[in-house]
Amino acid sequence: MDKKLERILPRVQKPARYVGGEYNAVIKxxxxxxTRIAFCFPDTYEIGMSNLGMRILYGVMNQMEGVWCERVFAPWGDMEEEMRRADIPLFGLESGDPITNFDIVAFSVGYEMAFTAILNMLDLAGIPLRSAQRDGLTPLVIAGGTAMYNAEPIADFIDLISLGEGEDITVELVELHRRARREGWSKAEFLRAAARLDGIYVPSLYEIAYNDDGTVQAITPRDGAPAVVTKRIVHDMDKAYFPVNTIVPSTEIVQDRVMLELFRGCIRGCRFCQAGYVYRPVRNRSRELCAQYCLDSCNDSGYQEVTLSSLSTSDYPPLTELCDQLEPFCESRHVNLSLPSLRADNFSMALMQRLAKGRKTGLTFAPEAGTQRLRDVINKNVTLEELLNSCRTAFAGGYNAVKLYFMLGLPTETDEDVLGIADVAARVMHAWRESAPNKQRGVRITVSTSYFVPKPHTAFQWEPQITREEYERRVQLLRQAMTTKTVTYNWHDGQTSFIEAVLARGDRRLGNVLEAVWRKGGHLDAWEEYFSLDRWREAFEECGVDPAFYAYRRREKDEIMPWDMISSGVTRQYLWREYENAMAGVTTPDCRTRCNGCGANQLVGGKCDV
Amino acid sequence: MSKLRLLFVKEAQAAYISHLDLMRTFQRCFPRTELDIRHTQGYHPHPIISIVLPLPVGQSSDCELLDFEVTQDTDGSGIADKLNTGMPTGIRVLDCYATKRPVRELDSLRADVTLEYDAGVPEGAAEQLQVLLSRDSLVIQKRTKRKELADVDIAPMIRNAAVTADEHNLYLDITVQAQNPGLNPQLVEKAIAAYLPQLTPDFVRVRRRAILDANGQDFR
Known part of the structure; x- marks a missing residue:
């Protein structure tokens, strides 16, 4: 181990995060x-190691001959300070080598609040921040992940963006880069060639012109770059790489269990949900293969908990059959199955009995809105009666804690909708009184509200976020209405969600803001401990950028969006139709009931696997 | 039912795995052995596993012991190899055997403490440290479990200490009381800071070499 590193480790919290050496870490x-690749996650080890995409692509890249992909995470504040003082550049966990001279530095970006951490990691690595400042072919700085469906705020810092699922495109890209190095291409030559790969967006090949009112006037590709870059997907989940022999961290992480991915996409079409749109279409992994991966993963890792993961796991058609198939193994090996969250409309006794036999702690439902009217607007398609039935089932089955997630500030929300949340909580409480077999143990009902952030590529991409003042008023309104004892009410602080709303639909002019925030010390803004709204305010002011323009403005139907060069496969016409349906309070059935013509079926040759 | 004991090495990156994380690491490896670990009874059963003298984070050791109980009858042969197929870098199980001696017979531990001086070992440092560690009383300030600072005399807990030196390091071969109460050899650093501040090293490295019974024999 590096001597300088060894000296600082005794002074930092949880040093095991910074040394690597975990079981199944790849050493070459x-x-x-x-080809040396630094696979960076712009957040801490505990968060990054909990990311399944990270594990998949780590495996995919390390399967390639001659390629060594290492993990890099953002250091916590204490470690960063020590690293800077001891002059230790950001290093790969596998080799301990500084990533400064790696061939490719790749970021997995799942959320906008990680943007400043990307800049900080580049700086810690001694890599110039801006793409234009990096002349050579190496290090090539690339990014992918859900937040990259609008990469514009960080477009000036990243050489190219990989859109969608990375299993295939990553290999193609690494091979192209290898060839470019071998044949001595210039960086510009390489980027032009990369832009011709499906799913690769090279920001520097697009000219953005703005109108006087600040909206985008035109997006002009050059040097043969495509006008629209469509995301890549894996077509057959049964042929997709699954990380069976995955790294087992030696220190506790957030998702410290086997993550078994059952399917991709979601049949539901909730209108606020970016994941629901951009991960389309639905592709199921066969039950046999899921069962096999479950066994193999447990056997290799030794984990005794498996989370059946997907955007909406109870929609996996053979879910109960899969649980039944796994039961003998789970029984003999004391393995528990868990679900990330549940839909209130298809949670059944049959499913409950198959989950977490020993530990009945809590269940989580996300009704999202307090009244049927608003749930119809957002197309949540869950009724109060379904929710109460699910809760009754859970309480009757011995559960005594329920978490309910809602959003405040959804389009068209009125005070009546806000107060409806308190009403839902009271009714859930009542359901417990009716159905709990043992009332001595009491019940814990937790209501959490977040501050709605309109996201690009959703039906609400045209909508303004409600102002922070209005959000806080609605929180107070709800607080006063939450009179039921045993109901705990948690609400999000509005500051981060406001910045998130700015970045989510931001354009390239936010690049200067990001750099300014980073220079002022914004290094890990996804963490409340390190987030400071004042820093952002100052940065907006210095850069002459009005954050309200991005967060609070209603977009015109035909306005050119900053992310219009990127397609998730779902057409803009479909999103607009969904937006109009939302405003009319008309629901759209799920994809299994009927194809609604979103366009994503074109990615799989016309027929989805619903 | 059998009571088994593991002897294992903890070094390199694994030195930074905390006690609780180390327990979890072993728990995840046990399914490889096909042994059925005994669990406590009750609402939240947990496996009966204990590490004999938990090693402070950052230190290495040649001789860690972990006790556990299994429902099968076994003498533990072949178990070490199976466990080693699933361990992180720096943990190596040397042996697994039926527990014969109770932990209370463990008396002292021997450690190598390396004090690093980047600018070279100060003149006469080895001798001064040797004298310091031979004193009848050596009071240092130590945090108690209630996070308060308390004066502790560590001299009675030092059984033996020998200091040698080269250009950049002092090598301390020290034997200290292992339990009731035990002494962390790293605390020598505090004694130096309190009594010989001019000898404060740039870095201190500790490696546990042996755990001994009252007769000075290896405790297994």
Whole structure:
């Protein structure tokens, strides 16, 4: 281990995060390696190691001969300070080598609040921040992940963006880069060639012109870059790489269990949900393969908990059959199955009995809105009666804690909708009184509200976010209405969600803001401990950028969006139709009931696997 | 039912795995052995596993012991190899055997403490440290479990200490009381800071070499 590193570790919290050496971490012989890749997650080890996409692509890249992909995470504040003082550049966990001279530095970006952490990690690595400042072919700085469906705020810092699922495109891209190095291409030559790969967006090849009112006037591709870049997907989940022999962290992480991905996409079409749109279409992994992966993963990792993961797991058609198939194994090996969250409309006794046999702690439902009217607007398609039935089932089955998630500030929300949340909580409480077999143990009902952030590529991409003052008023309104004892009410602080709303639909002019925030010390803004709204305010002011323009403005139907060069496969016409349906309070059935013509079926040759 | 004991090495990156994380790491490896670990009874059963003298984070050791109980009858042969197929870098199980001696017979531990001086070891440092560690009383300030600072005399807990030196390091071969109460050899650093501040090293490295019974024999 590096001597300088060894000296600072005794002074930092949880040093095991910074040393690597975990079971299944990939170590390669440098002599056999011609491509060094730093796979960076712009958040802490505990968060990054909980990310399934990270594990998949780590496996995919390390399967390639001559390629060594290492993990890099953002250090916590204490470690960053020590690293800077001891002059230790950001290093790969596998080799301990500084990533400064790696061939490719790749970021997995899942959320906008991680943007400043990207800049900080580049700086910690000693890599110039802006793409234009990096002349050479290496290090090539690339990014992918859900937040990259609008990459514009960080477009000036990243050489190219990989859109969608990375299993195939990552391999193609690494091979192209390898060839470019071998044949001595310039960076510009390489970027032009990369822009011709499906799913690769090279921001520097797009000219953005703005109108006087600040909206985008035109997006002009050059040097043969496509006008629209469509995301890549894996077509057959049964042929997709699954990280069976995945790294087992030696220190506790957030998702410290086997993550078994059952399917991608979501049949539901909730209008606020970016994931629901951009991960389309639905592609199921066969039950047999899921069962096999479950066994193999448990056997290799030794985990005794498996989370059946997807955007909406109870929609996996053979879910109960899968649980039944796994039961003998789970029984003999004391393995528990868990679900990330539940839909209130198809949570059944049958499913409940198959989950977490020993530990009945809590269940989580997300009704999202307090009244049927608003749930119809957002197309949540869950009724109060369904929610109460699910709660009754859970309480009757011995559960004594329920968490309910809602959003405040959804389009068209009125005070009546806000107060409806308190009413839902009271009714859930009543359901417990009716159905709990043992009332001595009491019940815990937790209501959490977040501050709605309109996201690009959703039906609400045209909508303003409600102002922070209005959000806080609605929180107070709800607080006063929450009179039921045993109901705990948690609400999000509005500051981060406001910045998130600015960045989510931001354009390239926010690049200067990001850099200014970073220079003022914004290094890990996804964490409340490190987030400071004042820093952002100052930065907006210095850069002459009005955050309200991005967060609070209603977009015109035909306005050119900053992310219009990117397609998730779902057409803009469909999103607009969904927006109009939302305003009319008309629901759209799920994809299994009927194809609604969103366009994503074109990605799989016309027929979805619903 | 059998009571088994593991002897294992903890070094390199694994030195930074905390006690609780180390327990979890072993728990995840046990399914490889096909042994059925005994669990406590009750609402939240947990496996009966204990590490004999938990090693402070950052230190290495040649001789860690972990006790556990299994429902099968076994003498533990072949278990070490199976466990080693699933361990992180720096943990190596050397042996697994039926527990014969109770932990209370563990008396002292021997450690190598390396004090690093980047600018070279100060003149006469080895001798001064040797004298310091031979004193009848050596009071340092130590945080108690209630996070308060308390004066502790560590001299009675030092059984033996020998200091040698080269250009950049002092090597302290020290044997200290292991339990009731035990002494962390790293605390020598505090004694130096309190009594010989001019000898404060740039870095201190600790490696546990042996755990001993009252007769000075290896405790297994």
């Amino acid at each position: 012989d440098k002599v056999q390696v011609d």
